[in-house]
Amino acid sequence: MELFNLSGKRALVVGGGGDLGFAMMEGLLEAGASAVAVDIDPNVSSLTDLLSKKGFKASSLQVDITDRSAIKKSVADAEKLLNGSIDILVNSAGIQRRRPSEDYLEKDWDDVISINLTATFFYCQLVAKNMILNGYGKIINVASIMSFFGGVTIPAYAASKGGVAQLTKALSNDWASKGICVNAIAPGYIDTRLNTALINDDERSTEVLLRTPMKRWGIPNDMKGVAIFLSSPASDFISGAVLPIDGGYSAR
Numbered sequence: 510m511e512l513f514n515l516s517g518k519r520a521l522v523v524g525g526g527g528d529l530g531f532a533m534m535e536g537l538l539e540a541g542a543s544a545v546a547v548d549i550d551p552n553v554s555s556l557t558d559l560l561s562k563k564g565f566k567a568s569s570l571q572v573d574i575t576d577r578s579a580i581k582k583s584v585a586d587a588e589k590l591l592n593g594s595i596d597i598l599v600n601s602a603g604i605q606r607r608r609p610s611e612d613y614l615e616k617d618w619d620d621v622i623s624i625n626l627t628a629t630f631f632y633c634q635l636v637a638k639n640m641i642l643n644g645y646g647k648i649i650n651v652a653s654i655m656s657f658f659g660g661v662t663i664p665a666y667a668a669s670k671g672g673v674a675q676l677t678k679a680l681s682n683d684w685a686s687k688g689i690c691v692n693a694i695a696p697g698y699i700d701t702r703l704n705t706a707l708i709n710d711d712e713r714s715t716e717v718l719l720r721t722p723m724k725r726w727g728i729p730n731d732m733k734g735v736a737i738f739l740s741s742p743a744s745d746f747i748s749g750a751v752l753p754i755d756g757g758y759s760a761r
């Protein structure tokens with residue numbers, strides 16, 4: 510299917526060592542792209558080694574994205590590993606810190622905003638420079654249904670993800686005319702380690718299932734198809750969208 514073919518495309522997946530980032534990276538590779546995963550988790554290299562053994566063009570960089578100079582270096586290093594400039598950027602690194610808002614810690618606020626929102630902006634800005642020169646690029650930011658809802662005990666996360674949704678629209682307004690599609694996906698409740706606390710809380714877990722029309726938690730592979738779609742020519746007239754991937758949750 511030419512519409513979904515990513516052969517020859519070069520992708521950078523920030524947070525590619527995470528559950529959703531890894532699934533999206535695998536999807537892009539399966540559609541023909543080559544890809545570099547950036548993650549702070551040292552395990553990221555064994556994950557991409559597994560992909561390379563399957564015959565995919567995958568590599569990794571261990572980077573702490575709270576460090577702006579490390580972000581800049583990682584884009585240059587990724588372009589070297591990919592033998593060229595980046596066509597597809599996925600921003601999937603993210604953290605969650607829970608605490609009642611009145612007791613929320615300054616460090617937790619700073620960490621969440623820095624990783625979820627600030628790093629997303631700087632990766633977009635750095636990668637867009639070459640995308641603008643090439644007149645082509647696809648950016649997928651990972652927002653959340655907490656871009657639409659406030660959540661409970663997660664003030665920094667909700668603020669960061671609301672910010673990611675607005676940032677996506679702002680960048681789309683600036684860059685869509687230059688050939689870059691900037692979109693966000695907004696995952697709902699997905700069964701990953703980020704949600705361990707929620708999944709282990711029987712009451713909250715039941716509430717989630719009762720409200721989700723599809724009556725199940727999402728799985729990381731639910732992100733694969735949408736990552737391929739938003740990276741491929743199939744979505745060439747879509748920019749500035751924030752697409753819920755939530756089993757119908759946000760429509761209720």
Ligand SMILES: NC(=O)c1ccc[n+]([C@@H]2O[C@H](COP(=O)([O-])OP(=O)(O)OC[C@H]3O[C@@H](n4cnc5c(N)ncnc54)[C@H](O)[C@@H]3O)[C@@H](O)[C@H]2O)c1
Pocket residue numbers: 524525526527528529530547548549550572573574575600601602603604624625651652653654695696697698699700701702703704
């Ligand atoms: N799991 C869900 O239900 C859900 C729902 C909505 C949105 N999201 C978002 O999806 C994205 C991926 O989440 P996930 O569920 O795969 O979680 P995850 O914890 O599996 O993945 C997040 C990745 O970010 C990396 N990371 C954290 N801090 C970093 C840093 N300082 N430098 C570099 N990398 C860093 C982690 O090492 C991890 O590999 C996040 O932005 C998250 O907010 C997840």
